[in-house]
Amino acid sequence: MKEKQLLVAAIENGTVIDHIPSEKLFAVVNLLHLDRMTSAVTIGYNLESKELGKKSIIKMADKFFTDEELNQLAVICPNLTLCIIHDYEITEKRTVALPDELKGIVKCANPKCITNNEPMKTHFHVHGNERNALKCHYCNTIIQLDDVQLVEK
Amino acid sequence: MKNYTFLKLSLSKYCLSEEKEVNLVRKTLYTIGNMEKRSLVTIADHSREKIEYLIQMAEEFERHPNRRLLEGRVVATLFFEPSTRTRLSFETAANRLGARVIGFADPKVTSGTKGETLKDTIMMVSNYADIIVMRHYLEGAARYASEIAPVPIVNAGDGANQHPSQTMLDLYSIYKTQGRLDNLDIYLVGDLKYGRTVHSMLNAMYHFNPTFHFIAPEELAMPEIYKNFCRDHGIRYVEHTDFNADVISGADILYMTRVQRERFTDLMEYERVKDRYLLKLDMLSKARPNMKILHPLPRVNEIEYSIDENPHAYYFEQAHNGLFARQALLCDALGITLEEIRNDSTIIN
Structure with missing residues (x-):
């Protein structure tokens, strides 16, 4: 039997975000400002996934995010898993958590x-109570997390 | 910390004793801290105690509305959207307390039309005035202004969002006519979907265990978000689409609002319902003796003119109460306490 080939190359040090629903990939790319990164970034789009059908993956070499930066991701993908890689090994797995306040991330729908x-x-x-909506600090408009649009930067 | 360092530096040139300097810094920081919290953006920021405190203040001003309490102060009224009634009420409140008033009633005369941001206008006016009363067509404008301005902001209406001085005068009117705010049956009639006064009323009254009755056509019914608010805070409410003598017989307060033509997508629907929410004299036959009719005004066709002389009618007095409520709000925002108002030696009459 043929050995399965890795579709996306491994990285030595950095961060891997796996199991991104494919339709959310580009929102994640924008939110993390990957277009401004100078180190290597590998993006796998529409890969086969048993759980999601189609998934996407991002591997960022030599890039580590703060909790604050990563938690912003919860706005668009509440159940993301991140792997922190050191010397080709996963040294830490993290899930994102929606912060109580979001500044400069989400666009108000009003x-x-x-x-x-x-x-x-x-x-x-x-x-x-279910933490599935956001309320604008200024105009009090309530937006469901599923309908969130990010600010253009 | 930034304020502390700045103050220490500013005071160093006066060569004060250390004790005096520390006291002065503490006092000034306390004042700055209070200033930051003194803006009035929404009545929802106020506790039950604070609402009662402001009502007591308004009572003092009703007893003696003409004073020199604000002599030497400058009040700016910035109306980015015209609202003659609210502006005149605020300006009268300031004038009767001896303040000078600057500002504009028409946004066309401001640099906003040249593309100036709200922030720039607010920062500029803050250099001239001790307090800013602001009406704006954008929602959230008052909250934003209160965050950036070094002087207190009083929200005189921000789009469809909040209008706390109207709420305050409504509460004062309810208190005056009923002798209390607790355990009242309040009937809200007309446009409950877009009417910001009725929404603010829910936010303010939840401290006082009310029972609400919402009377509106389906198209203008109380939005789900406000009904959720009632459920979350244990406020009882009943919904009606009929409007007649029996439905309103249990009311302590009948709060009328205008059903506006422009709110309807289906004009046939508007024609069908527009007269259904007209309050007629014979509908008062079963009203409680203490029942009072309130209306934020302007009235178009919600209340028959024959009701104006009826003892249940209270809407003109309600507007008059706006003066005292706004005197209270201005003084509170400027850090003047109820105690100071009670011991005021500047009363003219």
């Missing part, structure tokens, strides 16, 4: 909100 009309950062609080 066109009459001050944040859509002034050069300023948006600010949201997690809303509801």
